[in-house]
Amino acid sequence: MIRALTGFATRNAWKVIVLWLVAGVGLTLLGPMLFNRVVQSQSGDFLPRSYDSAAALRIAEDHFGLDPDATVVTVLVARADGKPLTDGDQKRIEAEAARLGERRVVMPRKEDDPAFLVPDHSQTPKVAPAMLAPDRGFELLAVELTGDAGNEGVQDVFRAFRDTARAEFAEAGMRTGFTGGLAEAADSADANETAAMVGGALLMGLIVLLNVLVFRSVLAAVLPLLAVSIVGGAAGGAVAGAAALAGLKLAPSTQSLISVVLLGIGVDYLLFLLFRFREHLRAHPNQPVREAAAEVSARVGTAITSAALTIVAAFATLGVASFGQFRSLGPAVAVAVLVMLLGSLTLMPALLAACGRGMFWPSRALRREPRAGLAGRFGELVARRPVALLLASVALLGALTAGVAGITMDYGQGSSASRTPAAATAAEISRALPAGVSDPTTVYVTAADGGAVSADRLGGLSGALSRVEGVGQIGRTAVSPDGRAARIDLYPTADPQSQQARDLASGPIRAAVAANTPAGLNAHVGGTAAILADMSTAVDHDLALVFPVAAALIALILLLLLRSVLAPVVLMLAVGAGFAATLGASTLVFQHLLSEPGVSFTLPLVLFLFVVALGTDYNILITDRIREEMQQPGPARAAVARAVRHTTPAIATAGLVLAGSFATLAATPGTEQVAFALTLGILLSAGVLSLVLVPALAALLGRSLWWPLRTAPRRSGAPAPERVPVP
16 A cells, blocks of 8 residues: 555656645645634643532533633732822722723734634623732732633734733823733743744754755755645644544644644654665666655655554554543644655655655765765674663663652643743732632532522531631632522632642542532532642543553554564663653753752653654664664674664654754743653654664674564575665
8 A cells, every 4th residue: 555655646746746735735724723713721621521620610611601711811900109009099990990891802913814714813801800909009800801822813812902901000000910821821922932933943944954964955955844844734734624523622732742743753754765765866876766766665655654653553542541631632643643644655755756866966975875984883883882882871861760759740831930921910919819819719519409509508618618728718609690509719828720729629628618518519629729630630540541551552563563572672661761761851850950840740641652652663763774684694783783874864863853843842831841851852762762772782682682583694695685664
């Protein structure tokens, strides 16, 4: 099937290229609109319905009219001269709040954005007074806007509202501050805008520079970016479309994560093709280029397919996760990688056939056999000193793994070290009011028989909750408009996203609710702290389930691919060591050195899947080449030296490109830890595991690495077997 697909693409090169251009441009334009429809920013909506906070969220939506797409911004209003607010000031603030709540906020549009492709998030916000500081230093307003906090259009609406409110209150001699998830997201986007542009430009420059240095060619430097951009745009649109059709909801970070993954692996796959195409043209200078492109694409296509299916299989295991954010990430990445695989087997071979030897112009590398160079000397070193290099690799990985000691999971939505205006406003509020005043923990109560609920019956529960240590204030019991539910707002003294607040919600507060809820009533604890506590439980469950399932599936793929028992064990141990070392280094940097609350709760799972799957791909490439070289006459260590020499340029270049792709995630607010960990993980996988650790073990084990199969060297003069498709 692979040979038929690549053969069709090379025979109909220009038709395939035009088809991909149309599909890529069309889906790239539709992608943002489709993603807006399937993105879900509320973490609680990803929890299974059986969790307590998920039940509380349903009550809030069904009985209190909570909009699941709503996001609340807290506005601090104070006198510009720093004096306490007077009664007259309060009246002016409330009057201005009423006017702001009647004014429609129009979403600013860019001139080059087609109106039919960019959803209009213009809206009239709901503005209401929330609380007055005990010292009358400020008053808080609650502003409700609709839309995903990570959406650029929603952020633009917030900025427009913020600027209007700031100007209106300034005329009255007031200063303002804005905080909450949307305010933090907008401030972070503004602060990271330049970094994102610079990071993207540097990545493009890195890819072009590496390709120029390796291939000495203009087309070989530019075509990978163009081809991957076309296929990546089509893949993004396909993911959003598939999610919409299947009714899946995606996390806001899914789109940026998929984009950098596709850029990295897409350039990797094209590099594998280019390296092998150049090698083939050197060996067959008189062969027609379309025939050469078809032959090379068929051979390398097998390796690319194996690599892509390893990633797809690894992420398919997320289907068994209970946490919806994990469960939706798996199909999203799988669809994106499959589209990139299709592009690698059709568009890229078509480009090779269309460009032919001109792909490497003006380089003269096709006319001569390259010298061994640095890669050759490195291969000889690995074969000559395998024990020393093995010990050095193990020592490095072990030292990094030690950082795992004391690891804790952080379920917060941002860095504790945030220095945005929103963070400064939140800090000012917390100095006068409980930290949870802008994000309370809420107890929802309903009747077991679905009947009416009276506030009078909840006096005992309210009193018990007010005596819980760690609860700073408690609001009055509010009954829903339909009279069938009640809510009690609690304002903890701890930051709602802190471990202390999570422990408070899942421990003493839920214990007080269980002990003091009147008979015939059901009570559930909701709010950010309770949701994060339940997320912690769900994630712990998923990690314990997904890790072994993914490892077993990848091991099975290796067993079928390598047809050996010992080789898959060696590769799995290697990628396992790489995963542990990367997680340890991330813990050391962020938790211990930067004093953050812990590592992001999604990091271990995302890191495990990406580093294990992609690291396994690089290991497959070097291992297959080692097996191929061991079929040649001579000592096994000489075969290892030749394998390292031939694969080092491809693996090193591909690893740098993929690591650079992941590094650009650092410009996306909230993904700094993922960016660091995936970048380091890929560098360790390519530079240490694939080029040092695995070859050193192969040099020590020799041909017994392929037990129980025998990989005996061919007798002199025997016909050469078909080469394994390794670049």
